[in-house]
Amino acid sequence: MYKNYYVSVVIAAAGMSNRMGSKINKQFISINNKPILAHTIERFEKCRYIDEIIVVAKEEEIDYCKKEIVKRYGFKKVVNIIRGGRERQDSVYNGILALNEKSNIVLIHDGARPFVKVENIVDGIKGVVENGACVVGVPVKDTIKVVGENKAIENTPQRSLIWAAQTPQCFWHHIIINGYQKAIEDNFVGTDDSSIVERLGYEVKMVMGSYENIKITTPEDLIVAESMLKDKDIIYKRREFVFQGR
Numbered sequence: 001m002y003k004n005y006y007v008s009v010v011i012a013a014a015g016m017s018n019r020m021g022s023k024i025n026k027q028f029i030s031i032n033n034k035p036i037l038a039h040t041i042e043r044f045e046k047c048r049y050i051d052e053i054i055v056v057a058k059e060e061e062i063d064y065c066k067k068e069i070v071k072r073y074g075f076k077k078v079v080n081i082i083r084g085g086r087e088r089q090d091s092v093y094n095g096i097l098a099l100n101e102k103s104n105i106v107l108i109h110d111g112a113r114p115f116v117k118v119e120n121i122v123d124g125i126k127g128v129v130e131n132g133a134c135v136v137g138v139p140v141k142d143t144i145k146v147v148g149e150n151k152a153i154e155n156t157p158q159r160s161l162i163w164a165a166q167t168p169q170c171f172w173h174h175i176i177i178n179g180y181q182k183a184i185e186d187n188f189v190g191t192d193d194s195s196i197v198e199r200l201g202y203e204v205k206m207v208m209g210s211y212e213n214i215k216i217t218t219p220e221d222l223i224v225a226e227s228m229l230k231d232k233d234i235i236y237k238r239r240e241f242v243f244q245g246r
């Protein structure tokens with residue numbers, strides 16, 4: 001269906017893991033006996049529309065990634081492992097610069113999100129073809145507060161309008177290149193890729209993702225991750241009872 005497009009994925013895995021507080025990069029921690037980054041890459045390898053995967057890693061971890069992740073698990077679509085930068089945004093940009101010249105759809109994904117579903121990846125590609133840019137995400141379940149100085153609540157946005165942005169975040173190649181180049185010119189730093197193109201006036205659509213697609217950030221996320229893998233069948237069997245939307 002999307003075979004006429006060349007679809008690239010940039011997997012950002014060059015962060016510091018400060019909130020995890022682990023001695024090793026959190027992406028190399030094993031869940032169910034496999035490193036988080038290997039789980040993540042596997043999801044994209046399985047998607048038949050993905051043509052290439054660029055992994056972005058810390059310079060000193062590139063060799064480890066090559067041997068212990070890509071070679072060990074036999075990933076065929078990982079064509080390059082690129083050095084990351086100070087901020088997530090710098091790492092992603094390095095990855096984008098290394099894409100194949102044929103690339104026309106670019107998916108950007110966190111190495112620390114190992115539970116992305118292949119159907120969400122396909123929906124992301126579809127979102128680009130139909131709209132040019134999209135973000136996979138979910139409606140928030142909690143009420144969100146905007147908090148100012150002295151922890152005073154300033155306002156309570158209407159919950160039905162608030163979604164949590166996940167990854168992949170997906171774009172036509174020229175849109176994301178334009179966004180990143182303009183961000184550098186303007187010294188703009190965003191916490192996700194979408195904000196980098198939203199500010200240029202591009203419409204970015206939200207695409208329904210999955211509550212399982214967590215970002216492994218703090219130690220308790222590892223417990224959730226382990227139990228999701230262990231009890232996968234139970235979760236899937238119970239899916240018909242799970243409240244997915246609002």
Ligand SMILES: Nc1ccn([C@@H]2O[C@H](COP(=O)(O)OP(=O)(O)OP(=O)(O)O)[C@@H](O)[C@H]2O)c(=O)n1
Pocket residue numbers: 012013014015016017018019020056084085086087088089091092110111112113215216217
């Ligand atoms: N300079 C950076 C910072 C982050 N990331 C990646 O972006 C993803 C999302 O970032 P986050 O979960 O915040 O990871 P860290 O930056 O490592 O976490 P922390 O802020 O706790 O240090 C992660 O897969 C991370 O490795 C990256 O490639 N390069």
Ligand SMILES: C[C@](O)(CO)[C@H](O)COP(=O)(O)O
Pocket residue numbers: 088110164165166167191192193215
């Ligand atoms: C891109 C992202 O995962 C969307 O939720 C998130 O913004 C990454 O942010 P972090 O500050 O690097 O955790």
